[in-house]
Amino acid sequence: MMKKIVSVAAAVLLSSSLYAQQQGSNGFYVGAGIGLEAMPKHVDDGVGLAIKGGLELDTVLKNLGVEAELSTSLVAPEISNSNNKIDVTTLGVYATYTIDIPGSAFKVRPKFGLILPNLGDELHSRGDLAISGGIAGMYELNNQLDLYVEYVNTSEAMNNYMIGLAVNF
DSSP states (O other), X not given: OHHHHHHHXXXXXHHHHHHHHHTTOOOEEEEEEXXXXXXXXXXXXEEEEEEEEEEEOTXXXXXXXXXXXXXEEEEOOEETTSOOBOOOEEEEEEEEEOEEOTTSSEXXXXXXXXXXXXXXXXXXXXXXXXXXXEEEEEEEEETTEEEEEEEEEOSXXXXXXXXXXXXXX
């Protein structure tokens, strides 16, 4: 099932980027970030890595986009007073809307979508899709590189706080 989801997400991003290139757009980006996996009180927080790819769909609707994000634990959260670690891996697909802050190099990008929260962890009791959302603040370092900070609610039990870089093509 995981291979199907990754294949579908890759096909959507690839076909969208090909469509955008035909329309003269270059709104494709990839990024990676590291940050805190904030857990409930009975679980010690972890450190995670997030890898994302997205496409701005200005030819469809100005500032609208799509994004896929895979996040996984680098330092797994641990249940307090035990040695039980919880490796958390999630895959999310989001609709995004980029808001440029006039007269500055700053942008804000809220996102809302679906997440497959249970890719091998014991934290989630279900393997179903769940609603997820978040917001990123971005600073344009140059035309091809953005620094971002991001908050994403990945489930009822975990929030990610990330900082990273995104390369624009």
